[in-house]
Amino acid sequence: MTEEEIGLIEAEEHPLDCYLRKGRIPHIWCPGCSLGSVATMIIEAIRETGIDPKNISVISGIGCTGRTAGYLNFDSFHTTHGRAIPFAIGLGLTDPNRKIIVISGDGDLASIGGNHLIHAARRNADITVICVNNFQYGMTGGQVGPTSYKGQVQTTAPYSNIEEPFNLPELIKACGATYVARWTALDVRRVKESFVEAINHKGFSFVEILGACPTTYGRRNQLREGIAILENFKERAVIEHGIDTEKVAIGKEGPIIVGRFVDIHDKPSLTDNLLSIQRMATASKGKGS
Amino acid sequence: MSDNKENTPMVNTGEYFTSGNLAVAEGSLAAGCKFFGGYPITPSSEVAEHMSIKLPQTKGHFVQFEDEIASIASILGASWGGWKSMTATSGPGYSLMLENIGLGIMTETPCVIVNVQRGGPSTGLPTLVGQQDIQQARWGSHGDYEIIALSPNSVQECFDLAITAFNLAEEYRVPVTILMDETIGHMSEKLIIPEKEKIKIVNRKKPTNEADGHLPYKADEDLIPPMAVAGEGYNVITTGLTHDERGYPALDADAQKILLTRLLDKIRKNKDKIIKLEEYMLDDSEFVIVSFGISSRAAKGAVNLARKKGLKVGYLRLITVWPFPDEQINQIAEKVKAIFITEINSGQVTREVKRAVEGKTEVHGLLKLGGAIHTPAEIVEEIERRTK
Numbered sequence: 256m257t258e259e260e261i262g263l264i265e266a267e268e269h270p271l272d273c274y275l276r277k278g279r280i281p282h283i284w285c286p287g288c289s290l291g292s293v294a295t296m297i298i299e300a301i302r303e304t305g306i307d308p309k310n311i312s313v314i315s316g317i318g319c320t321g322r323t324a325g326y327l328n329f330d331s332f333h334t335t336h337g338r339a340i341p342f343a344i345g346l347g348l349t350d351p352n353r354k355i356i357v358i359s360g361d362g363d364l365a366s367i368g369g370n371h372l373i374h375a376a377r378r379n380a381d382i383t384v385i386c387v388n389n390f391q392y393g394m395t396g397g398q399v400g401p402t403s404y405k406g407q408v409q410t411t412a413p414y415s416n417i418e419e420p421f422n423l424p425e426l427i428k429a430c431g432a433t434y435v436a437r438w439t440a441l442d443v444r445r446v447k448e449s450f451v452e453a454i455n456h457k458g459f460s461f462v463e464i465l466g467a468c469p470t471t472y473g474r475r476n477q478l479r480e481g482i483a484i485l486e487n488f489k490e491r492a493v494i495e496h497g498i499d500t501e502k503v504a505i506g507k508e509g510p511i512i513v514g515r516f517v518d519i520h521d522k523p524s525l526t527d528n529l530l531s532i533q534r535m536a537t538a539s540k541g542k543g544s
Numbered sequence: 545m546s547d548n549k550e551n552t553p554m555v556n557t558g559e560y561f562t563s564g565n566l567a568v569a570e571g572s573l574a575a576g577c578k579f580f581g582g583y584p585i586t587p588s589s590e591v592a593e594h595m596s597i598k599l600p601q602t603k604g605h606f607v608q609f610e611d612e613i614a615s616i617a618s619i620l621g622a623s624w625g626g627w628k629s630m631t632a633t634s635g636p637g638y639s640l641m642l643e644n645i646g647l648g649i650m651t652e653t654p655c656v657i658v659n660v661q662r663g664g665p666s667t668g669l670p671t672l673v674g675q676q677d678i679q680q681a682r683w684g685s686h687g688d689y690e691i692i693a694l695s696p697n698s699v700q701e702c703f704d705l706a707i708t709a710f711n712l713a714e715e716y717r718v719p720v721t722i723l724m725d726e727t728i729g730h731m732s733e734k735l736i737i738p739e740k741e742k743i744k745i746v747n748r749k750k751p752t753n754e755a756d757g758h759l760p761y762k763a764d765e766d767l768i769p770p771m772a773v774a775g776e777g778y779n780v781i782t783t784g785l786t787h788d789e790r791g792y793p794a795l796d797a798d799a800q801k802i803l804l805t806r807l808l809d810k811i812r813k814n815k816d817k818i819i820k821l822e823e824y825m826l827d828d829s830e831f832v833i834v835s836f837g838i839s840s841r842a843a844k845g846a847v848n849l850a851r852k853k854g855l856k857v858g859y860l861r862l863i864t865v866w867p868f869p870d871e872q873i874n875q876i877a878e879k880v881k882a883i884f885i886t887e888i889n890s891g892q893v894t895r896e897v898k899r900a901v902e903g904k905t906e907v908h909g910l911l912k913l914g915g916a917i918h919t920p921a922e923i924v925e926e927i928e929r930r931t932k
Binding site: 276278312338342344345348374535536537 | 578579581597600601603605607609610611613614615617618619620621622623624625626627629643644647774775776777778779780781782783784785790792793
């Protein structure tokens with residue numbers, strides 16, 4: 256170990272501490288939860304982009320993942336359940352140089368906020384949406400959700416989940432998103448690289464992270480420890496960049512396809528389109544007076 | 545950060561013959577509104593249509609969202625980006641917005657919501673007049689709170705009160721609702737837009753201290769915290785959770801009491817500054833009509849008609865509906881034989897007047913249930929009948 260490395264270990268401050276809000280730690284997340292890793296990768300990715308932290312805003316909805324924004328020391332906004340995306344769009348449009356990162360859970364984004372998710376993708380809104388999918392509602396105690404697979408057991412599906420889950424990459428791609436990727440929380444290096452790509456992407460970018468929730472998902476589904484969920488991901492994960500998203504649905508068994516599925520660069524974003532409308536409007540000033 | 549230099553209000557100085565909906569949009573532009581997030585709904589859609597023409601000309605943005613929930617969330621976001629922002633809707637859309645109006649109250653976010661009221665409940669009377677969202681505007685979001693709601697009764701006042709609404713929103717850091725109604729929104733009258741220099745604009749208070757150690761929810765003596773926005777280096781934080789002066793969640797009874805008391809008091813203790821009323825022939829009156837919005841136009845006509853018949857009738861108009869002018873109405877109650885309220889609902893303001901007068905005089909609601917406005921003659925007839 257070099258002296259520098261020893262110095263870092265002995266230092267009271269972690270090198271990423273300045274990106275966390277002092278006084279907010281310890282966080283609320285359980286042992287074995289993936290959200291700590293995801294939050295770290297968001298910070299690492301922001302650092303790697305070299306973007307001035309002043310120009311970063313992080314917005315969350317409600318739930319365990321929804322607490323992420325409040326821990327991060329950027330402009331951070333903890334909004335209402337499902338409504339992080341429209342809040343983020345309004346915030347982002349006030350300054351085209353502002354990078355907008357929405358981080359929230361599968362229930363928040365794909366269930367109660369599903370309408371906003373699909374329309375933001377359709378508009379190619381200039382936001383990055385990070386969806387941490389733990390297959391159910393964690394904070395409220397483990398209820399079944401729109402990403403729960405058939406056969407999954409949750410507190411409101413005590414016998415078995417009878418519904419088909421959303422295939423989120425397929426849904427978001429179909430709505431017009433220009434960047435869509437999925438990784439498991441185990442693969443932190445690729446998660447970070449994907450976040451960097453998503454943050455640098457112009458237009459709507461969506462990254463689904465499959466996360467472990469031992470407390471309210473794993474223990475009801477034979478995956479009692481966080482590590483068991485991650486090992487399950489590891490055994491099943493297959494990287495397939497550019498694969499047809501129709502083929503990436505997740506079930507109880509079988510491969511979990513991860514990778515960068517969509518990466519399109521030639522489609523104008525919502526901001527591009529609104530700025531071009533401004534130019535049209537300024538040229539025809541006086542209309543409607 | 546957001547470019548405030550470009551934040552020059554669009555003031556289309558001149559004389560116009562136009563509708564209330566267009567006037568409220570013009571007033572918002574004159575107040576410096578730069579962002580409109582909305583969803584079409586009768587009878588308010590002309591506000592959105594007009595903003596979609598005008599905002600791009602001011603380097604602002606108009607976005608038609610997927611629903612009213614997204615619309616209100618977007619304007620809160622835009623406000624935190626440093627832009628004055630608004631939406632417009634009617635009763636059903638206002639119902640959908642209420643949760644996020646609560647977020648606006650909790651996070652002290654300046655913004656303006658126009659509610660062009662129609663008859664309800666439910667889909668009700670989409671194209672016809674109603675004043676049935678008075679109590680919804682006061683109590684509709686969950687939890688305890690104080691809000692500001694204004695009620696214009698002319699096209700000119702739609703313009704004027706739009707400016708007032710933005711100014712109050714900025715000054716008190718609170719969402720402000722403009723409670724119009726279908727008739728006010730759709731009728732056309734003369735509108736005079738003054739010169740830019742004659743329009744008083746209030747902007748939110750900014751922090752003067754260093755970003756390091758900044759307490760974003762530490763209020764000044766006026767109970768209102770200065771507001772930094774995104775991009776200014778203050779690492780702005782908001783949450784709908786009960787929070788302390790740092791903006792950090794503080795989930796206990798003490799923190800709740802401290803925060804809620806301040807949020808309530810910043811409006812309650814400034815009631816006298818916020819409340820605007822119009823009085824007419826009150827001095828010698830034995831009977832008073834309390835009204836607001838389009839109903840007040842008929843009420844004023846009724847005062848004139850009653851006076852011709854020798855009845856001493858006066859009139860008090862609520863330009864500010866919330867906070868409610870309890871003290872002013874209580875004082876009037878001491879001097880008059882009866883108070884009548886004309887309103888197009890089943891007694892939403894009547895209920896408040898009864899509360900405010902504390903039994904000191906008779907209170908009668910002259911109520912229409914939606915779809916039609918009062919005539920002066922029927923108001924006078926009713927006053928005569930009840931006072932014989």
